[in-house]
Amino acid sequence: MYSREFYNRLLAVALKNGGDYGDIFIEDTSDTVLLFDSGKVKSINTGLIAGAGIRVIMGGKSVYLYASNVDETKLLKLAETVSQAVKYDKTGNMGELNLISAPSSHKIEILPSTVDLKDKLDILYRADASARDHSSKIEEVMIRYWDNVQKVTVATSEGRLVKDTRIRTRLAVTAVAVEGDKKERGFFGPGKALGFELFDRFRPEDIAGEAARIALVSLEAGPAPQGKMPVVMDNGFGGVIFHEACGHALEATAVADNASVFCGKMGQQIASPVVTAIDDGTLPNEWGSQDFDDEAMETRKNVLIKDGVLQSYMVDKLGSMKMDHPVTGSGRKQSYKYAPTSRMTNTFIAPGDSSLEEMIASIDEGIYCKNMGGGSVNPPTTDFNFSVAEAYLIKNGRIDKPVKGACLIGKGSDILMNIEMVGKNLDYGTGMCGSSSGSIPANVGQPPIKVTGLVVGGQEA
Amino acid sequence: MGNKNREIIKKALSKRTFTESGEIYFSSSSTTKIKAHDGEVASFSYADTSGLGARVVSENRMGLSYTEKVDEKSIAACLEKAKENSQFIPPDEGYAIYESDEVKSYNQFKSDDLHAVTVEQKKELAVNIERFAKEYDERIVNVPEAMYCDITNERIISNSYGLLKSEESSLCYAYAYLMASDGKDTSVGMYFQGERNFADLDPEKIARLAAEDALEKLGAEEINSGSYPVVFSSFTASSLLGAFINSGGSAFFGENLQKGRSKLDGKLGEIIAAPHINIIDDPAIFSLGTASFDDEGIDASKHYLVEKGVFKTVLHNIYSGKRGQTESTGNGSRGYSSSLSTRLFSPYLQKSERSEASLFEEAGRGIYITDVEGLHAGLDQISGDFSLGAKGFLIENGRKGKAVTNITVAGNFFGLLKDIIAVADNNRFNDYGDFSSPSIFVKSLSVSGK
Numbered sequence A: 001m002y003s004r005e006f007y008n009r010l011l012a013v014a015l016k017n018g019g020d021y022g023d024i025f026i027e028d029t030s031d032t033v034l035l036f037d038s039g040k041v042k043s044i045n046t047g048l049i050a051g052a053g054i055r056v057i058m059g060g061k062s063v064y065l066y067a068s069n070v071d072e073t074k075l076l077k078l079a080e081t082v083s084q085a086v087k088y089d090k091t092g093n094m095g096e097l098n099l100i101s102a103p104s105s106h107k108i109e110i111l112p113s114t115v116d117l118k119d120k121l122d123i124l125y126r127a128d129a130s131a132r133d134h135s136s137k138i139e140e141v142m143i144r145y146w147d148n149v150q151k152v153t154v155a156t157s158e159g160r161l162v163k164d165t166r167i168r169t170r171l172a173v174t175a176v177a178v179e180g181d182k183k184e185r186g187f188f189g190p191g192k193a194l195g196f197e198l199f200d201r202f203r204p205e206d207i208a209g210e211a212a213r214i215a216l217v218s219l220e221a222g223p224a225p226q227g228k229m230p231v232v233m234d235n236g237f238g239g240v241i242f243h244e245a246c247g248h249a250l251e252a253t254a255v256a257d258n259a260s261v262f263c264g265k266m267g268q269q270i271a272s273p274v275v276t277a278i279d280d281g282t283l284p285n286e287w288g289s290q291d292f293d294d295e296a297m298e299t300r301k302n303v304l305i306k307d308g309v310l311q312s313y314m315v316d317k318l319g320s321m322k323m324d325h326p327v328t329g330s331g332r333k334q335s336y337k338y339a340p341t342s343r344m345t346n347t348f349i350a351p352g353d354s355s356l357e358e359m360i361a362s363i364d365e366g367i368y369c370k371n372m373g374g375g376s377v378n379p380p381t382t383d384f385n386f387s388v389a390e391a392y393l394i395k396n397g398r399i400d401k402p403v404k405g406a407c408l409i410g411k412g413s414d415i416l417m418n419i420e421m422v423g424k425n426l427d428y429g430t431g432m433c434g435s436s437s438g439s440i441p442a443n444v445g446q447p448p449i450k451v452t453g454l455v456v457g458g459q460e461a
Numbered sequence B: 001m002g003n004k005n006r007e008i009i010k011k012a013l014s015k016r017t018f019t020e021s022g023e024i025y026f027s028s029s030s031t032t033k034i035k036a037h038d039g040e041v042a043s044f045s046y047a048d049t050s051g052l053g054a055r056v057v058s059e060n061r062m063g064l065s066y067t068e069k070v071d072e073k074s075i076a077a078c079l080e081k082a083k084e085n086s087q088f089i090p091p092d093e094g095y096a097i098y099e100s101d102e103v104k105s106y107n108q109f110k111s112d113d114l115h116a117v118t119v120e121q122k123k124e125l126a127v128n129i130e131r132f133a134k135e136y137d138e139r140i141v142n143v144p145e146a147m148y149c150d151i152t153n154e155r156i157i158s159n160s161y162g163l164l165k166s167e168e169s170s171l172c173y174a175y176a177y178l179m180a181s182d183g184k185d186t187s188v189g190m191y192f193q194g195e196r197n198f199a200d201l202d203p204e205k206i207a208r209l210a211a212e213d214a215l216e217k218l219g220a221e222e223i224n225s226g227s228y229p230v231v232f233s234s235f236t237a238s239s240l241l242g243a244f245i246n247s248g249g250s251a252f253f254g255e256n257l258q259k260g261r262s263k264l265d266g267k268l269g270e271i272i273a274a275p276h277i278n279i280i281d282d283p284a285i286f287s288l289g290t291a292s293f294d295d296e297g298i299d300a301s302k303h304y305l306v307e308k309g310v311f312k313t314v315l316h317n318i319y320s321g322k323r324g325q326t327e328s329t330g331n332g333s334r335g336y337s338s339s340l341s342t343r344l345f346s347p348y349l350q351k352s353e354r355s356e357a358s359l360f361e362e363a364g365r366g367i368y369i370t371d372v373e374g375l376h377a378g379l380d381q382i383s384g385d386f387s388l389g390a391k392g393f394l395i396e397n398g399r400k401g402k403a404v405t406n407i408t409v410a411g412n413f414f415g416l417l418k419d420i421i422a423v424a425d426n427n428r429f430n431d432y433g434d435f436s437s438p439s440i441f442v443k444s445l446s447v448s449g450k
Helices: A004-014 A072-084 A117-134 A204-220 A237-250 A317-323 A356-361 A412-417 B002-014 B072-086 B119-136 B203-216 B234-245 B254-258 B318-323 B356-363 B413-419
Strands: A021-037 A040-058 A061-068 A138-156 A160-179 A182-188 A227-233 A277-280 A301-306 A346-349 A365-378 A383-395 A398-404 A407-411 A419-422 A427-435 A438-446 A449-457 B021-037 B040-058 B061-067 B103-106 B140-159 B164-181 B186-195 B226-232 B279-281 B303-307 B347-349 B366-373 B385-396 B399-412 B420-423 B440-448
Touching: A004 A021, A004 A040, A004 A072, A004 A138, A021 A072, A021 A117, A021 A317, A040 A072, A040 A117, A040 A317, A040 B072, A061 A072, A117 A138, A117 A160, A117 A204, A138 A204, A160 A204, A182 A204, A182 A383, A204 A383, A204 A398, A227 A356, A237 A277, A237 A301, A237 A346, A237 A365, A237 A383, A237 A407, A237 A412, A237 A427, A237 A438, A237 A449, A356 A398, A383 A412, A383 B366, A383 B385, A383 B399, A407 A412, A407 B385, A407 B399, A412 A419, A412 A449, A449 B385, A449 B399, A449 B440, B002 B021, B002 B072, B002 B140, B002 B164, B021 B072, B021 B119, B040 B072, B040 B119, B061 B072, B119 B140, B119 B164, B119 B203, B140 B203, B164 B203, B186 B203, B226 B234, B226 B356, B234 B347, B234 B366, B234 B385, B254 B318, B356 B399, B356 B420, B356 B440, B366 B399, B399 B413, B413 B420, B413 B440
Parallel strands: A040 B061, A061 B040, A227 A365, A346 A438, B103 B164, B226 B366
Antiparallel strands: A021 A040, A021 A138, A040 A061, A138 A160, A160 A182, A227 A449, A277 A301, A277 A346, A365 A383, A383 A398, A383 A407, A407 A449, A419 A449, A427 A438, B021 B040, B021 B140, B040 B061, B140 B164, B164 B186, B226 B440, B279 B303, B279 B347, B366 B385, B385 B399, B399 B440, B420 B440
């Protein structure tokens, strides 16, 4: 958008009063949100998100200034203001900026901007009709279509200049099933780093059908049990357990400030030997994938835990300077309105040897969670919670009747040790992850796993 | 700056190329954020952002568009795009913008002193929060977040009927999120304070209450599953009630009632809560969510949602008001980039004259809940069911006893409203939640433990 010389000049101004590192982040994003409700299109909203941020890091501290509606004059003023907030006796290497470019690993076939609004709306009509066709008990269908094209330019004082385009599309369907005075909802919302070809992989009818199916199961479900018991979590969005229970506590955001239970545990056994966990931002066209992070670094495949042993944290630039750990391509943020920090991309437990059937058969009394809701965690203690969207009792080694309204809680550090079996079929689930650098697309994944001793919080009297 | 923005917007509306009615929502803010760590400022951030959203109504169809590029050309393009988008929407008599030509500016929620506070003073406050916390007790081993933040905002809503309302507001907040450790166990604690005036922020109090919150929880034990009488602290009662009453799926919002997503459908005028329960929204009370007018330009006003246990008011924006053959209650909610929903301003559960300790006495035995987790996912607004991770204390012999952890508390919101036996006197409007409640004593809830 601006010339290489201009970025050089901005960096020089920002760092004129010192600093170990500086970067410029420029963003131009087009966003489309279509809402469908009560059988018709409810809202069409299209917009432009545009702005920039300038950051300087010195001695493990950071200054970040950002503004919308920028031009060259405003940017120079922003850089000047940043420099005034810095008094530091060193200036990091100011290498000449080199444009780093490589063909994208995430090929897009149909750019959202080339698709007629009519064709996008057709996706919503198809999903709505399909959910309602599923059963006469489906009385409400709410659908959200989202496509987003984020164009960023990042220039760093280490001489890296990167232009990256991230394209994502998602369709999320909530179906409400009604019977008597019972009303239950089901949700399914897959997304990928794809354009409109997402719908060749996920037919809108199938997405809606899955949401309707979950809602109908919930209608039949009784109250979930209470107490500590073994739990089998199926593949896909079940991976939210690793994301919450352990992932966040492996981010430099927590580790660098000594606010994680996993501080100083590198090379130690922190999980059961059947656990290998990976964060991989390079998986082609996955929801959490992109070619570069928001600090101009290539995303990577980071093995976090291998056979239960801690191998790596997820580390951004500021974190790497504070904790003397190389960056891992994990610096991410929602938009120019946030300074980047260490975040997950596509985070998953690697496949193991067990089968789902073996896991179920090994349990006399427990629960089988087929679909998860969201969750959260306190990284210092790894106390986590998450809700279950579709679950069944396990009785005498068999799947029994459905139960609803459960949440699962525990300590991530305990749970890692209590993963007893890991299955073969890895799958991913689409999520949005909120943290200090905003809400970002994050993929969770796992094969089925069996965990012993989780507290299940149900409503059973 | 206010005048300049108002002029640009007025001009853009008057120069629009179509005859249909149009509205512009503009907001501009400056934000300062400071985090202290290890006795120094660890991060400093300052932002100057603005954005503008257009809504165009054409033959009962409404289209939206927004831009963060605020200049004449971009605003004109944004209006055009909104008009274009409206053509793909099926007609709905609910779509409308506020038919008013009122011109008025407000600043009652503008801080008296923030403009005169220096960056150095703000930094000092953040640094002091961490220092006070560490000095309070040697078991406070780390303060990952000692934060200060302030926001100055200008919001303008103008439309082709001649409406031009603007409000300047500002506020500041600070909080401590910290860790305590006794060598065996680690716990976390937090305290948040939000104020209109900088002078009212109390770093010593923020640090002390966050530290006490963490220290009390050290050495917490697990308990058996069962049904227990429960006292929710003011903080947890506020979080839980707010998640049901003042969020998108609220059973009190007209659109949810109209679309069969509220169990309160057909219950207006009926008893839905214990007879001593009053739930009120009073925009005149300062809180982080209050404002002088809603996001469609209608003046905010006081409403009783529940009075003496009776369901009194359905909250509407213009869309749900029209669909319900009634008027907006002035509760329209949107930002420049988002579509219309509903919200409350300073909602609260009315307090009593009783102390929190008297609730413990009345309960005799049970659990005092001080932390709930998972509110964004662990509840269903339609059915009212919730199941949440929790921490707290036993109530034994009418007093707060030992700390308990690794429990969940489950129940139903609509049942809970009827089962509130007593409320305390400790409402707080300067917390970060969407609702203000005193501590409440609830007859019985399912608690899952070991």
